[in-house]
Amino acid sequence: MKIAVLPGDGIGTEIVAEAVKVLQALELPLELEYAPVGGAAFEASGHPLPEATLKLAREADAVLFGAVGDWKYDTLERALRPEQAILGLRKHLGLFANFRPAICYEQLVGASSLKPELVAGLDILIIRELTGDIYFGQPRGRRVATDGHFPGAEEAFDTMRYSRPEIERIAHVAFQAARKRNKKVTSVDKANVLETFQLWKDVVTEVGQQYPDVTLEHMYVDNAAMQLVKAPKKFDVIVTGNMFGDILSDEASMLTGSIGMLPSASLNAKSQGLYEPSHGSAPDIAGQGIANPLATILSAAMMLRFSLNQPEAAERIETAVKQVLAQGLRTPDIWSAGTTKVGTAQMGDAVVRAL
Amino acid sequence: MKIAVLPGDGIGTEIVAEAVKVLQALELPLELEYAPVGGAAFEASGHPLPEATLKLAREADAVLFGAVGDWKYDTLERALRPEQAILGLRKHLGLFANFRPAICYEQLVGASSLKPELVAGLDILIIRELTGDIYFGQPRGRRVATDGHFPGAEEAFDTMRYSRPEIERIAHVAFQAARKRNKKVTSVDKANVLETFQLWKDVVTEVGQQYPDVTLEHMYVDNAAMQLVKAPKKFDVIVTGNMFGDILSDEASMLTGSIGMLPSASLNAKSQGLYEPSHGSAPDIAGQGIANPLATILSAAMMLRFSLNQPEAAERIETAVKQVLAQGLRTPDIWSAGTTKVGTAQMGDAVVRAL
Ligand SMILES: CC(C)[C@H](C(=O)O)[C@@H](O)C(=O)O
Ligand SMILES: CC(C)[C@H](C(=O)O)[C@@H](O)C(=O)O
Numbered sequence: 001m002k003i004a005v006l007p008g009d010g011i012g013t014e015i016v017a018e019a020v021k022v023l024q025a026l027e028l029p030l031e032l033e034y035a036p037v038g039g040a041a042f043e044a045s046g047h048p049l050p051e052a053t054l055k056l057a058r059e060a061d062a063v064l065f066g067a068v069g070d071w072k073y074d075t076l077e078r079a080l081r082p083e084q085a086i087l088g089l090r091k092h093l094g095l096f097a098n099f100r101p102a103i104c105y106e107q108l109v110g111a112s113s114l115k116p117e118l119v120a121g122l123d124i125l126i127i128r129e130l131t132g133d134i135y136f137g138q139p140r141g142r143r144v145a146t147d148g149h150f151p152g153a154e155e156a157f158d159t160m161r162y163s164r165p166e167i168e169r170i171a172h173v174a175f176q177a178a179r180k181r182n183k184k185v186t187s188v189d190k191a192n193v194l195e196t197f198q199l200w201k202d203v204v205t206e207v208g209q210q211y212p213d214v215t216l217e218h219m220y221v222d223n224a225a226m227q228l229v230k231a232p233k234k235f236d237v238i239v240t241g242n243m244f245g246d247i248l249s250d251e252a253s254m255l256t257g258s259i260g261m262l263p264s265a266s267l268n269a270k271s272q273g274l275y276e277p278s279h280g281s282a283p284d285i286a287g288q289g290i291a292n293p294l295a296t297i298l299s300a301a302m303m304l305r306f307s308l309n310q311p312e313a314a315e316r317i318e319t320a321v322k323q324v325l326a327q328g329l330r331t332p333d334i335w336s337a338g339t340t341k342v343g344t345a346q347m348g349d350a351v352v353r354a355l
Numbered sequence: 356m357k358i359a360v361l362p363g364d365g366i367g368t369e370i371v372a373e374a375v376k377v378l379q380a381l382e383l384p385l386e387l388e389y390a391p392v393g394g395a396a397f398e399a400s401g402h403p404l405p406e407a408t409l410k411l412a413r414e415a416d417a418v419l420f421g422a423v424g425d426w427k428y429d430t431l432e433r434a435l436r437p438e439q440a441i442l443g444l445r446k447h448l449g450l451f452a453n454f455r456p457a458i459c460y461e462q463l464v465g466a467s468s469l470k471p472e473l474v475a476g477l478d479i480l481i482i483r484e485l486t487g488d489i490y491f492g493q494p495r496g497r498r499v500a501t502d503g504h505f506p507g508a509e510e511a512f513d514t515m516r517y518s519r520p521e522i523e524r525i526a527h528v529a530f531q532a533a534r535k536r537n538k539k540v541t542s543v544d545k546a547n548v549l550e551t552f553q554l555w556k557d558v559v560t561e562v563g564q565q566y567p568d569v570t571l572e573h574m575y576v577d578n579a580a581m582q583l584v585k586a587p588k589k590f591d592v593i594v595t596g597n598m599f600g601d602i603l604s605d606e607a608s609m610l611t612g613s614i615g616m617l618p619s620a621s622l623n624a625k626s627q628g629l630y631e632p633s634h635g636s637a638p639d640i641a642g643q644g645i646a647n648p649l650a651t652i653l654s655a656a657m658m659l660r661f662s663l664n665q666p667e668a669a670e671r672i673e674t675a676v677k678q679v680l681a682q683g684l685r686t687p688d689i690w691s692a693g694t695t696k697v698g699t700a701q702m703g704d705a706v707v708r709a710l
Contacts, residue, residue, distance in 0.1 A: 132504065150518045225606040226608075246576075254584045
């Protein structure tokens with residue numbers, strides 16, 4: 001089983017090193033191959049997603065991804081910025097199904113911005129379509145406006161679009177995931193304004209008829225942004241498009257108080273996947289050995305389950321993570337009085353011991 | 356001074372009646388003219404925004420709007436649904452600047468989902484562009500895809516677009532508003548992915564140079580959705596496009612615990628404006644006399660200030676609202692133990708007395 005390891009920028013290297021430690025401790029026949037990505041790759045070769053890195057990712061069974069980005073690349077032209085690497089990987093590998101759990105860990109209830117009773121026991125799954133929508137729709141660019149409020153003025157534009165089969169396949173993913181959980185899907189749209197999301201709503205409704213055991217509800221995106229704050233536990237699986245999913249999954253992860261602990265998986269039709277923490281590259285704390293490696297370690301667990309067909313190994317990791325939390329070990333981002341503050345490597349070592 | 360009064364659907368009639376009571380108690384030379392809108396107008400005349408209603412709105416100095424919408428219209432074709440009325444009014448009156456304050460009232464801190472220390476004293480202003488973006492961009496519709504993931508499949512599409520002058524004028528509105536507040540503007544974009552919002556960011560930066568006394572920061576929309584939950588008090592004025600503003604302003608209003616109390620104003624270049632509560636038509640509680648009229652009453656105050664040039668009258672209303680809250684009067688949505696539960700009309704009467 002071949003894993004492409006792409007640590008990236010900022011804390012990426014540090015957190016991926018701990019996930020690799022954990023993977024190696026499992027004594028499975030895993031072949032790990034490293035490649036640069038993001039700013040690190042730009043420095044080395046002038047492009048955030050070099051051909052060799054993309055080739056490695058394509059050939060691997062799974063990609064373990066750290067994080068990309070740093071303020072110092074903000075002035076580069078868009079095509080050379082670190083985040084193009086992640087967009088390019090999604091596109092070229094066809095990773096259309098993004099899984100982002102928002103879980104509030106029992107021991108971290110107090111770390112949430114929300115009142116404890118609203119988040120204790122929270123366990124929702126956001127499924128975001130990841131290769132369509134306004135992220136990739138053509139045409140896009142700048143031009144002179146020929147109509148609208150200011151004909152003749154410079155304007156910029158993008159195209160939002162979804163085709164029926166794109167919506168069908170992500171809807172199936174959502175209903176199937178809900179079957180293994182609490183059997184409820186909330187499809188988030190803006191059908192009252194957007195043609196794209198009227199089709200979305202229609203198609204999700206049709207697909208839902210094949211899953212009579214799963215309850216389907218529809219919610220406008222503005223209302224979903226409210227309900228996530230008001231009563232997040234009412235959700236089970238949320239399925240939505242690329243743009244709305246970007247916004248809502250970040251909002252949801254922040255509610256949990258555990259963003260340093262939330263993994264993510266992005267899968268294609270062949271179950272090849274890219275696994276990365278839900279948080280970013282945090283350049284402000286890079287190199288200090290204090291970043292929380294648990295989101296990346298839990299992403300490695302998702303990788304074992306979804307792409308490498310090793311559910312027992314995945315569970316061993318997840319149980320080990322719960323143990324270190326129960327032991328009171330905390331990196332600074334989740335530390336609170338009465339618990340033991342540890343660094344990135346100590347946390348990784350503790351998970352290995354708990355295995 | 357002529358005011359078009361459009362109560363609309365659901366609780367709209369009840370809450371607007373109280374705002375009218377308050378306006379009339381001011382003894383100003385106000386001419387009020389009523390017209391149907393939304394579902395009510397559809398029932399009466401087959402269209403949610405009849406010509407006569409639009410004409411009245413155009414000719415008035417300001418529009419006092421209740422709310423529109425009911426589940427029973429969900430199956431109508433899009434052009435006939437109640438929300439088309441509000442979209443049509445925005446478009447035809449050119450109401451490009453939407454002001455949505457998110458204020459956490461001292462007495463309602465406990466009603467927020469967020470921990471009290473995160474929201475006590477919260478006072479942010481979201482300025483949402485309201486006549487552009489993907490809400491109105493052409494072309495849009497359905498067609499057969501000729502490229503993308505599934506050429507030949509049915510697809511739906513919409514166009515996101517902003518022209519330079521559209522961005523300039525809303526940026527000026529934001530910087531001028533910030534000057535009267537805490538002198539900070541956060542411009543929310545998705546410039547790392549969208550051409551439209553790269554132009555947005557560039558133009559807001561340029562306009563910002565004319566306001567050296569105001570601090571400008573840029574934030575991606577996904578991060579903004581997180582920061583609103585994590586540390587909302589760090590914001591002062593948020594300025595963003597129509598779509599992102601729809602999502603973020605609803606998220607922000609929910610944080611306050613006071614959505615029943617938040618007014619909104621939508622202005623055009625001539626300071627004509629439409630004033631409406633931030634909440635919706637709440638068909639589930641319509642006709643019961645329990646809806647909170649304060650958001651509508653405070654919207655009437657905004658109307659006096661922004662469109663009718665009556666700042667003293669506006670302040671009288673705002674002070675009266677604070678007084679009834681201090682007296683402990685609460686409609687059910689904001690009631691808590693130790694306060695006095697009142698209905699819609701009692702609340703309106705109390706504000707009139709406090710004037
Ligand atoms: C870096 C950026 C392009 C990306 C996105 O918008 O998808 C990120 O926010 C994410 O959610 O993975
Ligand atoms: C009713 C709907 C079309 C509208 C919008 O999306 O703008 C509403 O959500 C709002 O924010 O006023």
